[in-house]
Amino acid sequence: MTANGWFQILFFLALIFLVTKPMGVFMTRVFNRERTFMDPVLRPIEKLLYRVTLVEENHEMRWTEYAISMLLFSLVSMVVLYLIERLQGFLPFNPQKLGAVAPAHLAFNTAASFTTNTNWQNYAGETTMSYFTQMAGLAYHNFTSAAVGIALAIALIRGIARRQMQTIGNFWVDMVRSTLWVLLPFCVVGALLLVATGVVQNLRPYDKVSLVEPMQVQKVGPDDKAVIGPDGKPVMDTVTEQTIAQGPVASQEIIKEWGTNGGGFFNANSAHPFENPTPLSNLIELFSIFAVSAGLTYTLGRMTGSQAHGWAVWSAMAILFLAGVNAVYWAESRGNPLLAGIDQQVSTLQSGGNMEGKETRFGIANTALWATVTTDASCGAINGWHDSFTPLGGMVPLVNIMLSEVVFGGVGAGLYGILIYVVLAVFIAGLMVGRTPEYLGKKIEAYDVKMAMLVALVFPLVILTLAAISSVEAFGTSSILNPGPHGLTEIIYAFTSQAGNNGSAFGGLTGNTPWYNISGGVTMLIGRFLMIIPMLAIAGNLAQKKYVPPSLGTFPVTTPLFTALLIGVILIVGALTFFPALSLGPILEHLLMGIGKTF
Amino acid sequence: MRKNLIISVLMTIATTVLLGIIYPLVVTGLSQVLFPHKANGQLIEANGKVIGSRIIGQAFSSPGYFHSRPSAAGNGYDATASNGSQWGPTNQKLVHRVKGDVAAAQAENPSVPIPIDLVTASASGLDPEISPAAAAFQLPRVAKARGISEEQLRQLVAKHTDNRQLRFLGEPRVNVLELNLDLDEEFPGTKRAMNQSQSQ
Numbered sequence: 186m187t188a189n190g191w192f193q194i195l196f197f198l199a200l201i202f203l204v205t206k207p208m209g210v211f212m213t214r215v216f217n218r219e220r221t222f223m224d225p226v227l228r229p230i231e232k233l234l235y236r237v238t239l240v241e242e243n244h245e246m247r248w249t250e251y252a253i254s255m256l257l258f259s260l261v262s263m264v265v266l267y268l269i270e271r272l273q274g275f276l277p278f279n280p281q282k283l284g285a286v287a288p289a290h291l292a293f294n295t296a297a298s299f300t301t302n303t304n305w306q307n308y309a310g311e312t313t314m315s316y317f318t319q320m321a322g323l324a325y326h327n328f329t330s331a332a333v334g335i336a337l338a339i340a341l342i343r344g345i346a347r348r349q350m351q352t353i354g355n356f357w358v359d360m361v362r363s364t365l366w367v368l369l370p371f372c373v374v375g376a377l378l379l380v381a382t383g384v385v386q387n388l389r390p391y392d393k394v395s396l397v398e399p400m401q402v403q404k405v406g407p408d409d410k411a412v413i414g415p416d417g418k419p420v421m422d423t424v425t426e427q428t429i430a431q432g433p434v435a436s437q438e439i440i441k442e443w444g445t446n447g448g449g450f451f452n453a454n455s456a457h458p459f460e461n462p463t464p465l466s467n468l469i470e471l472f473s474i475f476a477v478s479a480g481l482t483y484t485l486g487r488m489t490g491s492q493a494h495g496w497a498v499w500s501a502m503a504i505l506f507l508a509g510v511n512a513v514y515w516a517e518s519r520g521n522p523l524l525a526g527i528d529q530q531v532s533t534l535q536s537g538g539n540m541e542g543k544e545t546r547f548g549i550a551n552t553a554l555w556a557t558v559t560t561d562a563s564c565g566a567i568n569g570w571h572d573s574f575t576p577l578g579g580m581v582p583l584v585n586i587m588l589s590e591v592v593f594g595g596v597g598a599g600l601y602g603i604l605i606y607v608v609l610a611v612f613i614a615g616l617m618v619g620r621t622p623e624y625l626g627k628k629i630e631a632y633d634v635k636m637a638m639l640v641a642l643v644f645p646l647v648i649l650t651l652a653a654i655s656s657v658e659a660f661g662t663s664s665i666l667n668p669g670p671h672g673l674t675e676i677i678y679a680f681t682s683q684a685g686n687n688g689s690a691f692g693g694l695t696g697n698t699p700w701y702n703i704s705g706g707v708t709m710l711i712g713r714f715l716m717i718i719p720m721l722a723i724a725g726n727l728a729q730k731k732y733v734p735p736s737l738g739t740f741p742v743t744t745p746l747f748t749a750l751l752i753g754v755i756l757i758v759g760a761l762t763f764f765p766a767l768s769l770g771p772i773l774e775h776l777l778m779g780i781g782k783t784f
Numbered sequence: 785m786r787k788n789l790i791i792s793v794l795m796t797i798a799t800t801v802l803l804g805i806i807y808p809l810v811v812t813g814l815s816q817v818l819f820p821h822k823a824n825g826q827l828i829e830a831n832g833k834v835i836g837s838r839i840i841g842q843a844f845s846s847p848g849y850f851h852s853r854p855s856a857a858g859n860g861y862d863a864t865a866s867n868g869s870q871w872g873p874t875n876q877k878l879v880h881r882v883k884g885d886v887a888a889a890q891a892e893n894p895s896v897p898i899p900i901d902l903v904t905a906s907a908s909g910l911d912p913e914i915s916p917a918a919a920a921f922q923l924p925r926v927a928k929a930r931g932i933s934e935e936q937l938r939q940l941v942a943k944h945t946d947n948r949q950l951r952f953l954g955e956p957r958v959n960v961l962e963l964n965l966d967l968d969e970e971f972p973g974t975k976r977a978m979n980q981s982q983s984q
Contacts, residue, residue, distance in 0.1 A: 238794040257792040265796055311864050321804030328803045376811045386815035386823045394834045400843045402859040429863040436811040453866035456907030458839040464954025521873045524882050528897040534917035536955045541904040542868040545913040548955035569907045570868040667872035693870035783876045
């Protein structure tokens with residue numbers, strides 16, 4: 186670890202601190218339907234959208250109608266994505282003449298993945314998806330799944346803030362306003378900034394270039410094995426050309442981060458020089474991952490009239506963020522003890538450390554920072570491969586997702602995720618003093634806690650059950666790339682990432698099989714909608730309740746004590762559920778690596 | 785329910801047109817006008833043909849060129865198959881590959897330990913850069929193969945070394961393709977000599 190590395194990390198956190206209030210105030214105005222400076226441009230587009238889609242913008246919905254609208258929109262748009270994938274051969278913007286996304290279970294997995302804001306990818310973008318599918322299918326869902334997430338968080342905040350009301354807002358209006366105000370303008374500006382740093386944005390066919398020095402490669406036969414000549418040596422081929430994949434990358438790159446989606450245009454995601462060419466583009470992208478979610482904590486404080494509560498939640502997030510980034514940075518800086526005789530020391534000439542699966546321009550500090558941010562949020566974009574991290578370095582992203590990605594978190598999803606923990610925290614505090622718990626003037630009763638526990642239980646149940654099946658059956662274990670305990674980690678990571686709607690992977694696992702495509706697709710749908718529905722039920726239930734003024738017995742949710750309790754609940758509920766699984770995977774691998782064992 | 789289903793269909797169509805078609809095409813148009821070189825991948829041309837992208841790495845193997853990092857993209861630096869090795873830290877294949885690369889590289893510069901980035905595969909498999917340490921490690925070999933002084937070469941490497949952006953962001957690094965192209969430009973005679981010695 187170096188002073189410069191820590192300076193970069195703290196500089197990033199300072200930017201997030203600075204954007205929290207302006208973003209939070211802006212979003213409060215957007216969702217209270219007050220005037221903003223963007224209205225002259227956006228309001229006419231909004232009205233036009235409502236006219237063509239028959240939305241009555243002053244209609245208020247109960248939580249059930251809100252949930253049904255959200256489910257119907259997700260279902261319809263998911264089916265459309267599936268059809269686009271399957272029919273892309275007949276659609277425009279396909280200069281590489283790529284055929285249908287096949288097999289069907291891959292197209293299903295991808296449709297579920299992008300609809301649920303997961304962006305788990307069992308395909309390589311540059312050889313699978315046409316420009317049309319990327320733009321109108323995948324990047325489109327990057328917008329809408331993020332807009333849905335923000336809408337839901339706002340609905341929950343309204344549930345907390347409203348008193349004795351039956352309704353929590355209008356789903357269509359919240360979704361459209363998220364898209365037009367919170368996502369689109371920032372993405373237009375951000376995409377152009379990224380192009381200025383070198384992210385590509387074009388519709389041209391892939392470029393063929395003549396290599397400066399021709400390259401000798403082993404000839405590969407039709408069976409994917411090296412061809413051996415009569416002399417017993419592998420036959421070599423001379424490669425004189427490089428084909429460079431292109432595409433409308435920047436427009437997708439920015440919403441991929443701004444909407445915490447994470448699905449790379451290319452297979453290598455934000456490690457690819459065309460997605461993330463410089464340290465500055467890296468900072469812009471990192472900032473985009475946290476900006477909206479950080480702002481939402483301020484919106485929470487503002488809309489519920491308790492700004493200090495918003496900051497108490499923000500502080501819990503910042504502490505967990507720093508703990509995570511510290512652990513990854515430390516573990517990756519130490520390097521790999523199995524690689525002897527190599528200079529892994531940090532110096533002014535190199536970042537040193539474990540550089541397998543990392544890019545030179547990012548080094549250890551920025552890769553560690555990215556791995557933490559992308560899993561604190563439910564983003565899942567990567568700029569270095571988690572599968573090649575050291576055991577403890579790779580465990581941190583996994584644990585972050587296991588904690589339900591509530592450290593700033595996915596746009597919207599992070600906020601409603603942490604509010605589930607807040608409900609549990611005030612419930613536990615209430616139990617300790619023997620009073621009915623209250624939260625911002627609302628009594629938290631059996632129904633609310635049951636719904637919160639439903640969320641807290643479904644998540645590990647899905648992950649552990651499916652990971653257990655996959656680690657004993659051949660259809661699961663045959664996909665493993667790295668043997669030993671690392672292979673188990675690959676499987677656990679896959680289901681954790683999909684249930685948590687994260688989308689990052691231990692990429693060695695071959696995901697494009699019937700088992701992983703189908704079980705993964707179902708896991709993502711459960712992880713998204715079985716979290717949202719109980720959460721909306723809590724919102725609807727809270728909105729109906731009477732306001733109870735705080736008394737001496739009320740546990741305040743604005744103090745450092747509350748922040749500490751919240752962190753405690755997150756760690757206990759999240760991490761202890763998964764400790765046995767972690768001890769068989771990354772912890773065991775770490776111990777074995779220490780005594781020089783390889784697999 | 786039925787009304788919301790109709791809205792769902794209409795909303796999907798309307799937002800697809802706006803977000804899936806108009807938005808990316810507008811961004812493409814603006815990018816092509818404002819930053820055409822960058823938006824098209826910073827392609828480098830020489831003698832009328834395209835010989836690479838400034839920010840996509842290429843493999844080099846002869847001693848007179850600086851070598852890039854190992855690549856797991858396809859057969860190596862395949863820019864339609866970006867990927868890392870995905871090998872975990874305790875995978876024997878990783879340890880074995882690194883050992884082989886170290887042995888080969890150590891032969892040219894036996895007394896100095898090899899910088900880690902030179903024997904580890906990058907995340908994209910297309911990393912255009914190496915660390916300054918990795919450039920310094922290869923410098924004596926390149927100078928010898930080209931028959932030029934190390935001091936001359938050190939200046940050229942320094943010219944292609946990017947410091948931290950805004951003086952604190954990222955890591956210092958050396959662009960391999962640009963450095964090698966400049967080598968051929970600055971010392972064209974030595975390239976011919978190098979090729980002859982290779983073909984003999």
